[in-house]
Every structure is written in C-alpha cells, then in structure tokens.
Amino acid sequence: MAERHSARIHIHVSETRKEIADCHARTGRYPVEHLQHLGVLNESTVLAHASWVKKREIRMMAEAGSTAVHCPSSNMKLACGGTLSLPPYLDAGVDVRLGTDGAASSGSGLNVLAEARLASLVQRHDHWDATMMTANQAFAMATKGSQDWVTWNLDDIRMQPRGRSDNRHVANLVFNGADCLDVWVQGRNLRQDGVTMAIDERAAGQALNHAVQSYYEGVE
Known part of the structure; x- marks a missing residue:
C-alpha cells in the first residue's frame, strides 16, 4: 500500500533488548535484517529508535537509504537501557533525525529543542567525548527537511551577538530550553x-x- 500511494513506512524498531531477542528467536534474524527480508527496507522507511542494532544492520539501512530517528528522552523514560549510538550511523552515511516519540512515551513533553539538547548530552556522555554532536549538528538533526528560517529574540541577552563564536546563537537556542x-x-x-x-x-x-x-x- 505504501508503494502504491508513494507513502512512507514508519516503524518503531530495535527499541529494547527483549524485542531483539524475541525477533531473533521467532525469525532467526534481527529486526532490521527481518525488515530487509520482508522487502520493506527502502528510502521511504523511517525507523524510530534503532538503538539495539548490529553494524551490519546499520549498513543495510545506509544501502537502502532509510532514515533513523533518535529518541533519547523516550529511551530514558522507558528505561530501554540504551539509545541510538550516533558515530556508526554517521560513518555509514545513514540519515539520522531527532524525534520525541509519542505523547505517552516522550520524556521531553514533545519538545523537539529539549530533545536536541538531550541528544547532544547523551552522545557526549556515552562516548566520553565533549566535542560530539555540536549544537549545530543537534539543531540540524532536529529540523532537517522542515525549517526555512529561525528568528531570535535580541532583547534576550543570551541571543545578542557578543563575542566571536559563530556557534553561540545556535548553542543558546539548543541548550537554553526556552519555549518557541x-x-x-x-x-x-x-x-x-x-x-x-x-x-x-x-x-x-x-x-x-x-x-x-x-x-x-x-x-x-
């Protein structure tokens, strides 16, 4: 049906270790492998979470042109034990976006900027690297394909152009937690x-x- 109507396939996948174990026990394949086997892994497939995956599954996603969605606050709220690890996805060339998960599962109150902040902190924490996932990268992942322009309130001293850092305004936007x-x-x-x-x-x-x-x- 998705092919007939040129629609996307959105699926939550590899979110918990139990899901991985159950899928492998029933099919002999891991979730992303099973999606490829079923013929539904392609450029229209959007995979939410994709936290517990093998490197070969990430390569499959890259070859298929699929999109992965990082939902860190939901993974933490539901105690999934892990979140999407960004480096292997970027190395493979997978398109990664940010998501909030559903209203009942979101730990950010469906706040995409809060999700961007948390995603950056999680990646730095998990990989022991304070340079990982800059504010620019987090903002791009949160808005990729949807934003045209963004304006800042210059009455807010945090948004005023002081200093020489080109990244300061985006960092203030991502890390300050103010409402849109x-x-x-x-x-x-x-x-x-x-x-x-x-x-x-x-x-x-x-x-x-x-x-x-x-x-x-x-x-x-």
Whole structure:
C-alpha cells in the first residue's frame, strides 16, 4: 500500500533488548535484517529508535537509504537501557533525525529543542567525548527537511551577538530550553506569541474532555 500511494513506512524498531531477542528467536534474524527480508527496507522507511542494532544492520539501512530517528528522552523514560549510538550511523552515511516519540512515551513533553539538547548530552556522555554532536549538528538533526528560517529574540541577552563564536546563537537556542513563541508553515502562522493559532485550544480541550467522559460512561 505504501508503494502504491508513494507513502512512507514508519516503524518503531530495535527499541529494547527483549524485542531483539524475541525477533531473533521467532525469525532467526534481527529486526532490521527481518525488515530487509520482508522487502520493506527502502528510502521511504523511517525507523524510530534503532538503538539495539548490529553494524551490519546499520549498513543495510545506509544501502537502502532509510532514515533513523533518535529518541533519547523516550529511551530514558522507558528505561530501554540504551539509545541510538550516533558515530556508526554517521560513518555509514545513514540519515539520522531527532524525534520525541509519542505523547505517552516522550520524556521531553514533545519538545523537539529539549530533545536536541538531550541528544547532544547523551552522545557526549556515552562516548566520553565533549566535542560530539555540536549544537549545530543537534539543531540540524532536529529540523532537517522542515525549517526555512529561525528568528531570535535580541532583547534576550543570551541571543545578542557578543563575542566571536559563530556557534553561540545556535548553542543558546539548543541548550537554553526556552519555549518557541512563533511557528510559520508554508506562509501560515500556526503559533504567535506562544498562542496556537491553528486551532481553538479551549474548544479542543472541551471536546477532548467530553470525548473522555463519554468513553468512560458506564465503566465501573
């Protein structure tokens, strides 16, 4: 169906060691190997987590042109025991993005900038290398293929152009944890001064409460 409609295949894979063991016990293959065997590993495949993988699986992903999504806060919240190790992915040429996982699993509150900050810290910690995953790299992974431009609040002293470092502004953006106030998509203002413009938040909240109450009516 994905091929017929030129759609992507999004799948959570190699997230836990139990998943690896179960897949290998049932199929004789590791998860990414099994996806390749099924014929669903290609340039349209997006693999969330991909934490517990063999190097040959990473090579398979690179050869297929698949995308891996690093979700460090979710891996920590769910105590998965490990996160995606960036160096072998970059060495193999795999396209790696950042993700938050679902609302119930995310440890960052679906905050992509918070995820970028954590991803950088995790990679440095895990590999004993304070130069790994710079702010520029983290920002690129968080926004690749989606951002056109970013503006800074120059009334905030942290964002003012002081000093000679070219990386300072991006580092402040990634590591300071402030909220994103404005979002524009295809010329449309979806968020302004911290207020969502695309939907009526109050009405959406009321509709959600009504739906939940209706769902649980009669449930003891």
